[in-house]
Amino acid sequence: xxxxxxxxxxxxxxxxxxxxxxxxxxxxxxAGCYDEIRRKHIPIPAGARGFRCISxxxxxxxxxxxxxxxxxxxxxxxIPQIAELLIKDIENAYSDMDFDFITAVPMxxxxxxxxxxxxxxxxxxxxxxxxxxxxxxxxxxxxxxxxQHHLNYKERKTNLKGAxxxxxxxxxxxxxxxxxxxxxxxxxxxxxxxKVLAKSKPELIxxxxxxxxxxxxxxxxxx
Numbered sequence: 001x002x003x004x005x006x007x008x009x010x011x012x013x014x015x016x017x018x019x020x021x022x023x024x025x026x027x028x029x030x031a032g033c034y035d036e037i038r039r040k041h042i043p044i045p046a047g048a049r050g051f052r053c054i055s056x057x058x059x060x061x062x063x064x065x066x067x068x069x070x071x072x073x074x075x076x077x078x079i080p081q082i083a084e085l086l087i088k089d090i091e092n093a094y095s096d097m098d099f100d101f102i103t104a105v106p107m108x109x110x111x112x113x114x115x116x117x118x119x120x121x122x123x124x125x126x127x128x129x130x131x132x133x134x135x136x137x138x139x140x141x142x143x144x145x146x147x148q149h150h151l152n153y154k155e156r157k158t159n160l161k162g163a164x165x166x167x168x169x170x171x172x173x174x175x176x177x178x179x180x181x182x183x184x185x186x187x188x189x190x191x192x193x194x195k196v197l198a199k200s201k202p203e204l205i206x207x208x209x210x211x212x213x214x215x216x217x218x219x220x221x222x223x
Contacts, residue, residue: 106121
């Protein structure tokens with residue numbers, strides 16, 4: 001894997017996901033950004049409507065810019081670098097969980113076709129590789145919804161109602177599941193996915209994200 005990344009970097013040089021400076025293929029950030037990120041890094045407990053979630057960063061500054069580039073500007077090459085930052089927090093927070101598989105918040109089919117990739121699914125697959133967990137698609141998004149970040153807190157409560165459906169209930173029943181998304185704000189997106197999964201009676205559902213913006217929605221945090 002490292003050899004492939006180095007070879008690819010000869011033709012498509014990697015850049016720091018936080019400031020876009022050129023970096024070596026094996027670096028997760030330039031020296032300056034990495035030092036600042038490490039100083040700011042505090043694992044953040046968050047609430048996904050009653051389900052446990054861990055986030056590695058607060059959603060601001062360099063991290064916010066990195067996520068926006070990942071989501072909307074095709075910077076999927078950041079995925080291995082981001083996963084390396086998240087992996088220790090996931091292992092520490094869920095050290096005793098022994099998950100059966102890892103999954104991700106899905107995108108609506110037409111939205112996925114337009115963007116081409118689901119950054120949360122790509123991140124989940126890379127984290128699964130690092131954690132030695134299989135990646136499984138467990139949920140479909142069956143309804144077009146408004147973007148959560150365009151809505152106020154009250155509108156977020158109803159926007160996702162009926163938007164998700166479990167693909168295979170038998171695949172979920174009795175399992176310990178880790179579900180991944182890029183960012184958690186009010187917690188309704190992850191929470192709705194967890195609720196849908198919970199109807200199929202898994203043993204455990206936990207969540208992890210790159211960043212948390214729940215300081216904007218303090219009443220939504222449930223530990």
